[in-house]
Amino acid sequence: MSDSLVHKMARFLLRLTLHISPAGMKDWGRAMLSELDYVENPRAAMRWAIGCSCALAWASIREAVMGRKPLLPAALSVGAVVLLLLVPGFRQGLNASITSWELAMFSSRGPQVKWPDSRLRALALEAEERKDGKALAFVAARLTDTKASVRIARQAVALDSSLTWVYYVLALRNPALSEMQFFATKLREWDPENAASYLVVAHSLDSGALFEQGPLGLMRKPPTGEWIAAMEAATKATRFDDYLRLQIDSDRDVVQRYGIWDPLLFIKGYKPGPRFIGDIQGDVRNYSRASGTLQPADRGLLRYLQEHGVPESWRRPTPSVSFVQIGSLLMAGSVLLLVIGTVWRRRVVALGLTGAVCLIVSATILYAAYLPYARSFYRLVTEGDLSEFESVRSFHTYGFLPGPGMRNPLLMESVRTAAIILISVSWITHMVLWFVARSSRRA
Amino acid sequence: MKEPRMSSQTVRLMEAFVSDPESWRYGYDLSRETGLMSGTLYPLLIRLTKHRLLESQWVTTQQGTPPRHVYRLTAKGVKFAAEKLKEASRATSRRPAFTKGHA
Numbered sequence: 001m002s003d004s005l006v007h008k009m010a011r012f013l014l015r016l017t018l019h020i021s022p023a024g025m026k027d028w029g030r031a032m033l034s035e036l037d038y039v040e041n042p043r044a045a046m047r048w049a050i051g052c053s054c055a056l057a058w059a060s061i062r063e064a065v066m067g068r069k070p071l072l073p074a075a076l077s078v079g080a081v082v083l084l085l086l087v088p089g090f091r092q093g094l095n096a097s098i099t100s101w102e103l104a105m106f107s108s109r110g111p112q113v114k115w116p117d118s119r120l121r122a123l124a125l126e127a128e129e130r131k132d133g134k135a136l137a138f139v140a141a142r143l144t145d146t147k148a149s150v151r152i153a154r155q156a157v158a159l160d161s162s163l164t165w166v167y168y169v170l171a172l173r174n175p176a177l178s179e180m181q182f183f184a185t186k187l188r189e190w191d192p193e194n195a196a197s198y199l200v201v202a203h204s205l206d207s208g209a210l211f212e213q214g215p216l217g218l219m220r221k222p223p224t225g226e227w228i229a230a231m232e233a234a235t236k237a238t239r240f241d242d243y244l245r246l247q248i249d250s251d252r253d254v255v256q257r258y259g260i261w262d263p264l265l266f267i268k269g270y271k272p273g274p275r276f277i278g279d280i281q282g283d284v285r286n287y288s289r290a291s292g293t294l295q296p297a298d299r300g301l302l303r304y305l306q307e308h309g310v311p312e313s314w315r316r317p318t319p320s321v322s323f324v325q326i327g328s329l330l331m332a333g334s335v336l337l338l339v340i341g342t343v344w345r346r347r348v349v350a351l352g353l354t355g356a357v358c359l360i361v362s363a364t365i366l367y368a369a370y371l372p373y374a375r376s377f378y379r380l381v382t383e384g385d386l387s388e389f390e391s392v393r394s395f396h397t398y399g400f401l402p403g404p405g406m407r408n409p410l411l412m413e414s415v416r417t418a419a420i421i422l423i424s425v426s427w428i429t430h431m432v433l434w435f436v437a438r439s440s441r442r443a
Numbered sequence: 444m445k446e447p448r449m450s451s452q453t454v455r456l457m458e459a460f461v462s463d464p465e466s467w468r469y470g471y472d473l474s475r476e477t478g479l480m481s482g483t484l485y486p487l488l489i490r491l492t493k494h495r496l497l498e499s500q501w502v503t504t505q506q507g508t509p510p511r512h513v514y515r516l517t518a519k520g521v522k523f524a525a526e527k528l529k530e531a532s533r534a535t536s537r538r539p540a541f542t543k544g545h546a
Contacts, residue, residue: 028485028488028489030512031470031485031499031511031512032470032481032485033509034509034510034511034512035469035470035471035481035511035512037508037509038469038471038511039471047480047481048471048474048481049481050482051480051481051482051483051484051485052481052482052485054482055481055482055483055485055486058486059486059489
């Protein structure tokens with residue numbers, strides 16, 4: 001018996017393969033191992049070990065897949081996904097993916113329809129009991145029900161006047177609010193030098209009466225005196241603060257205290273930044289056109305616009321967004337195949353195996369693609385870094401499936417891609433099994 | 444159970460066994476005699492054993508060394524090998540003259 005390094009390596013390789021081979025092959029594996037001691041030449045010993053390992057591995061695969069329902073792979077894949085579900089980043093990614101599909105398939109009026117108001121209402125009740133103004137402001141900025149959100153915002157400000165910024169958030173989100181003047185007055189009293197209180201009034205007048213039906217279709221209406229006055233006051237104000245910093249700091253505190261680690265819910269409380277800046281720029285342009293005058297550019301609102309520059313265009317979805325979106329669809333398809341392959345007949349074993357493999361692969365891809373955003377969200381909440389906010393916001397607003405409806409081209413493309421992947425993997429698995437079965441029959 | 448397919452490797456292995464049907468053979472010796480690699484030899488041994496054409500047992504050759512697995516043809520195996528080797532030799536002798544090696 002030789003004890004050279006190569007012999008030792010050959011023995012290790014064969015022992016390892018023997019260790020993972022099924023019970024029916026153990027005796028044969030031991031026979032191969034015992035013969036290895038009689039192979040004197042090191043290279044021949046290694047060849048012997050490699051050949052035997054391949055034979056054992058092939059026999060193991062054949063024994064594992066032939067004539068059996070893929071219960072073990074199914075259990076392993078489901079177990080792996082259950083373990084992944086314990087990871088917050090994966091749960092967030094899955095939630096983001098599923099919500100985007102819900103919005104695309106079940107919502108006919110846009111993203112406002114299908115948001116978890118029930119969860120927010122439960123939070124509002126808890127916050128009312130605790131007299132927690134920040135949590136009430138968090139709810140008010142996100143509720144779809146405008147009346148309820150106004151009531152809760154007033155409660156929040158009554159508890160803590162430093163939360164008056166919530167009126168600005170609500171006024172921007174709901175330009176047609178009957179409480180607009182009340183909100184503007186309160187904002188002006190709380191923060192008199194800020195252009196924000198005037199801007200929300202102008203924004204509400206603008207959004208309601210910008211266009212009218214003319215003989216050739218929609219026509220731009222001439223600005224009203226009320227709108228010009230509001231814009232004049234906004235451009236005259238010495239500073240402009242959109243309260244983003246205040247809102248984020250308050251929301252971070254609520255997320256950490258109540259454990260609401262949901263980036264979708266978090267982002268829902270913010271107006272998309274570039275679009276908002278674009279709106280203000282448009283307002284200022286219209287004002288200068290209508291009035292012919294503009295305040296010096298060093299004043300609050302104009303300086304803010306200068307600093308924030310030209311609004312970004314709507315960003316194209318990054319590949320990682322597509323991976324997240326296709327991820328949940330692939331997972332759903334995989335589970336379907338898994339159920340068919342394990343519950344139904346042995347003939348569809350390829351579908352079951354495909355389901356098991358694709359379930360693990362798609363869950364991993366979804367997690368890997370979403371992980372940077374999960375990290376960004378975590379850093380945003382724990383450290384309050386505004387650059388992380390932009391990253392999270394851009395993913396959860398611009399990255400989402402743009403608009404609802406089954407005719408959405410991106411949606412159809414995602415469905416097609418997922419279907420092609422599942423069919424291809426099923427076919428490959430079927431061919432592999434066919435090959436294995438054929439080689440078994442030859443025996 | 445269906446008969447095992449007589450590939451050229453199976454024929455070589457059978458020939459090795461038939462040359463001395465009574466004696467027990469070691470796996471490594473069979474590999475050297477037939478020129479078959481371990482990855483080819485063992486699947487053949489497994490198949491032939493499953494078809495009860497081969498019998499195997501563990502034997503201790505020397506004190507202090509692990510036992511070795513040995514193989515020989517069963518009675519059914521001897522009969523099967525004789526038939527199949529005869530068929531194989533007939534097929535070889537009927538090979539057309541223009542095939543490779545006979546031109």
